[in-house]
Amino acid sequence: MLKISQIAMAVAVALTSAAMPAYAASPEPIQPIQAAKVSNPALVELGKKLYFDPRLSMSGFISCNSCHNLSAGGTDNLKTSIGHNWNEGPINAPTVLNSSLNVAQFWDGRAADLKAQAGGPIANPGEMASNHTLAVEVLQSIPAYVAEFKKALGTDKVTIEGVTKAIAAFEETLVTPNSRFDKWLKGNKKAISQTEMEGYKLFKDSGCVACHNGPAVGGNSFQKMGVVEAYKASSPAEGRVAVTGKDADRFNFKVPTLRNVELTYPYFHDGAANTLKEAVDTMGRLQLGKKFTDEENGKIVAFLKTLTGEQPSFKLPILPPSADATPRPKPFGK
Numbered sequence: 001m002l003k004i005s006q007i008a009m010a011v012a013v014a015l016t017s018a019a020m021p022a023y024a025a026s027p028e029p030i031q032p033i034q035a036a037k038v039s040n041p042a043l044v045e046l047g048k049k050l051y052f053d054p055r056l057s058m059s060g061f062i063s064c065n066s067c068h069n070l071s072a073g074g075t076d077n078l079k080t081s082i083g084h085n086w087n088e089g090p091i092n093a094p095t096v097l098n099s100s101l102n103v104a105q106f107w108d109g110r111a112a113d114l115k116a117q118a119g120g121p122i123a124n125p126g127e128m129a130s131n132h133t134l135a136v137e138v139l140q141s142i143p144a145y146v147a148e149f150k151k152a153l154g155t156d157k158v159t160i161e162g163v164t165k166a167i168a169a170f171e172e173t174l175v176t177p178n179s180r181f182d183k184w185l186k187g188n189k190k191a192i193s194q195t196e197m198e199g200y201k202l203f204k205d206s207g208c209v210a211c212h213n214g215p216a217v218g219g220n221s222f223q224k225m226g227v228v229e230a231y232k233a234s235s236p237a238e239g240r241v242a243v244t245g246k247d248a249d250r251f252n253f254k255v256p257t258l259r260n261v262e263l264t265y266p267y268f269h270d271g272a273a274n275t276l277k278e279a280v281d282t283m284g285r286l287q288l289g290k291k292f293t294d295e296e297n298g299k300i301v302a303f304l305k306t307l308t309g310e311q312p313s314f315k316l317p318i319l320p321p322s323a324d325a326t327p328r329p330k331p332f333g334k
């Protein structure tokens with residue numbers, strides 16, 4: 001088992017240095033989160049409104065923020081999400097915070113980027129249960145939205161392309177810099193306590209960094225859940241194999257970011273672990289063949305809590321009212 005984690009470590013280190021040339025000289029496997037750079041503020045503003053607008057759902061009740069609540073770490077804190085008609089989804093909602101740093105989107109990476117991802121939930125019958133034609137019709141009927149599309153994208157014509165582009169531009173601003181750990185990385189040696197420091201050492205020395213590394217402390221590779229010992233999931237999801245069709249990818253999931261992990265409970269793709277203590281214990285045993293003592297576990301958890309960064313802060317968007325001709329919601333899809 002030691003071998004597996006050593007190989008994974010070598011691969012991960014190679015991957016990180018290839019992907020992050022700016023930090024090639026950094027002695028740490030984790031790098032600070034950079035503040036977002038906004039090139040088209042009008043597009044970000046539009047995307048923010050769309051992110052909060054429940055009229056993108058059939059019921060008129062569910063927005064992106066329903067399941068990726070920006071007041072709660074960009075997630076819903078539910079085992080698995082609740083969508084249209086109280087539908088209980090099969091899988092835990094990952095945070096949208098820092099999702100622009102992911103190698104691909106979704107637990108199995110089936111969407112290449114945030115733009116490709118954003119169209120999915122709108123038309124997913126178990127999530128927002130609308131369809132792209134209807135979503136576009138709703139927005140096109142609202143004059144203030146049309147004016148915003150014109151300002152942001154230079155056209156009066158609302159398209160699903162424009163919608164997903166705007167949402168993705170907003171999501172790119174949802175980064176969380178200046179965590180205490182980042183302050184430490186940048187040289188403020190007092191930013192974390194002795195216990196938290198010892199937790200970081202355990203995190204590195206035990207091999208957690210083989211998979212959880214880079215600025216997002218994860219998000220940059222797909223790895224087996226259950227390397228040393230099998231994981232008994234309560235979700236039918238099989239991971240990356242659903243995308244590649246390769247048997248070797250069965251039960252490989254995107255390594256989740258550990259940024260803000262204090263806020264994003266419950267944990268794992270099936271949301272089965274309620275606490276960080278439980279998640280760290282499971283990771284130690286299943287991924288590394290290591291049983292942590294309570295004291296070690298407590299130190300690692302203390303370290304993980306230093307990864308909570310500045311949460312996105314902005315004025316709550318006020319959504320333009322529907323026009324007389326705007327198609328009305330169908331709360332039960334009828």
Ligand code: HEC
Nearest residue numbers: 063064067081082083091092093094099105106107121127
């Ligand atoms: C009903 C709840 C629900 C709604 C509404 C919803 N999502 Fe999600 N979202 C999820 C779940 C569950 C997943 C994980 C699905 C999977 O991996 O198969 C997810 C995955 C994602 C991811 C991928 C994150 C990662 O780390 O892989 C992003 C980004 C995202 N959603 C953004 C959005 C946006 C933007 C909207 C609105 C257009 C939205 N979501 C609406 C539940 C929801």
Ligand code: HEC
Nearest residue numbers: 207208211223225253255256267268269279280283284287
């Ligand atoms: C071989 C790669 C690998 C190693 C080593 C590893 N992890 Fe993970 N980690 C993953 C994967 C993959 C997941 C997602 C598994 C799932 O949801 O089924 C995950 C999930 C987690 C989660 C839950 C995050 C969330 O949002 O759901 C935590 C916390 C975590 N790991 C901490 C650790 C710690 C602490 C260590 C070291 C003791 C560690 N991991 C070692 C790959 C790894």
